[in-house]
Amino acid sequence: MNDLPACLRCTRDLRDHEIGRYLCGPCEDQVARALTEIPALYARLADHLHRGSSNGPAVSGSKTAPVPLRLDVLDLQMEKGPVLGVLQGWVRDWEFYGHAELHETDTLQERVAGACRTLRYNLRWAATHHPAIDECADELLAAHRTLARTVTGERPARHVTVTCPCAQPLRITLDTRGITCPSCGTGYGHSDVLRLPLAERRAA
Structure with a gap:
């Protein structure tokens, strides 16, 4: 169990009821929501596999040349891609601790859903015991952000530049x-870095 006073992920000070955990309650809830939504987002990838398609698969029987596949979407669907590969990698890891069981004989969609269920079920244990x-x-x-942006067309988070008190500019997003800070070594958690002043734009 964690003997540090802050969440490992967001560095927020742990509240009294969270002492002993590695992950604070809000971070655990955020991961739980992602695991709940990933299977449905993964299933929607098929509707975005062809370039120019966003509402469904290409219509068969067309005399025109087939629409080229989107390699980025195809990569997301792959067994060792950034979705199922990541999910199964952590299932294997948690299996070592006796808190998960990996199934590799189902369809890719079923394996995504099964991995998410396993990780979601054991998330409270991991938040308290997994370093x-x-x-x-x-x-x-x-993985969740990538899926969501792919199926909804949402643009990546915009980068902004803030300034550390030592005058070092830092590039961040809302995420x-x-x-x-590479200059003075000061560490900022999520809420702290968002409170830093925006860097002044240089004159053209």
Whole structure:
């Protein structure tokens, strides 16, 4: 169990009822929501596999040349891709601790859903006992963001530049969970880095 006073992921100070955990309650809830939504988002990838398609698969019987596949979507569907590969990687890891069981004989969609159920069911244990739960949370949330942006067309988070008190500019997004200033070594959690002043734009 964690003997540090802060969440490993967002670096927020743990409240009294969270002491002993590696992951704070809000971060655990965020991962739980992602695991709940990933299977449905993964299933929708098939509707976006062809370039120019967003509402469904290409119509068969057309005399025109087939629409080329989107390799980025195809990569997301692959067994060792950034979705199922990540999910099964953490299932294997948790299986070592006796808190998961990997199934590799189902369809890819069923394996995604099964991995998400397993990780969701054992998430409370991991938040309290797994010392790499922050790395796991980051990878699962990254997979969820990639899926969501692919099926909804949402643009990636916009980067902004803020300034550390030492005058070092820092590039962040609203999703930045924390950052360490390379100049003075000060570490900022998610809420702290968002409170830093915006960097002044240089004159053209």
